[in-house]
Amino acid sequence: MTAPTKSTWNPKRLDVRAFALAGGQLGSAEGDGQFDRLQAECAPGTDGLEPVSWHVQGEMRAQGAGKVQPWLHLEAEGALSVVCQRCLGPVKVPLVVDRWYRFVADEAAAEAEDEDSEEDVLALEPRPDLEDLLEDELLMALPLVPMHEVCPEPVVMSVADEAVSLGQDEEPRKNPFAELARLKK
Numbered sequence: 001m002t003a004p005t006k007s008t009w010n011p012k013r014l015d016v017r018a019f020a021l022a023g024g025q026l027g028s029a030e031g032d033g034q035f036d037r038l039q040a041e042c043a044p045g046t047d048g049l050e051p052v053s054w055h056v057q058g059e060m061r062a063q064g065a066g067k068v069q070p071w072l073h074l075e076a077e078g079a080l081s082v083v084c085q086r087c088l089g090p091v092k093v094p095l096v097v098d099r100w101y102r103f104v105a106d107e108a109a110a111e112a113e114d115e116d117s118e119e120d121v122l123a124l125e126p127r128p129d130l131e132d133l134l135e136d137e138l139l140m141a142l143p144l145v146p147m148h149e150v151c152p153e154p155v156v157m158s159v160a161d162e163a164v165s166l167g168q169d170e171e172p173r174k175n176p177f178a179e180l181a182r183l184k185k
Contacts, residue, residue: 011056011130016103020058020070026130027055035135041142043083043090052078052095054134061102070103070124076134082142087151097137 009019009026018024029051042048054076060068076097084091100119104110107123114121122128 013127014130015127016058016070016072016124020060020072020103022058024058025055027053029053034131035138038080038135038138041080041082041139043081046081046090048081050079052076052134052138054097056130071119072101072103074099074101074130074134074137076138078138080138080142082146084147084151085145086147087153087155089148089152091146091148093143093146095138095141097134097141099137101133 009015009024011026035049035052039049054074056075057073059071059073061071062068074097076095078095079092080095081090081092083089102113102117102119102121103124104113104121105124110121110123
């Protein structure tokens with residue numbers, strides 16, 4: 001990725017066709033206040049979301065029959081502290097996005113072409129909000145089950161583990177099949 005750039009392009013309502021025709025580029029390093037939905041995934045009591053470095057580039061590509069279409073290439077990197085699903089402690093997970101988007105005239109065309117395409121197909125109108133698109137991609141980059149490779153604390157994985165002690169009022173559970181075996185005799 002390249003260094004953040006300043007330009008006259010509005011990332012909140014990007015004119016994708018003009019951006020691609022101009023070979024436009026945008027980039028930034030966003031702080032954690034920018035992505036509310038992503039921030040909601042942070043583990044409590046952690047630094048949360050590290051600044052996200054992102055870069056988007058537009059280009060026009062020839063499709064069949066001499067027709068050219070606008071494309072965007074979005075790259076982003078960051079890290080987020082989330083809850084480890086094994087030990088319930090915080091774990092920092094990397095967030096990496098590298099996606100291509102092809103733009104078509106309207107929502108109907110985008111919906112019709114999206115299933116058959118490897119790239120994401122989006123509509124030119126309404127003009128996309130790059131920050132929302134980036135946040136969507138970062139959310140999808142989160143692991144389904146975040147875990148440490150090796151948890152910092154030993155984790156009790158089963159009630160049969162000797163490390164699990166019974167409470168004061170609890171009795172050892174009876175095996176229902178042992179009771180059936182006694183009745184069978």
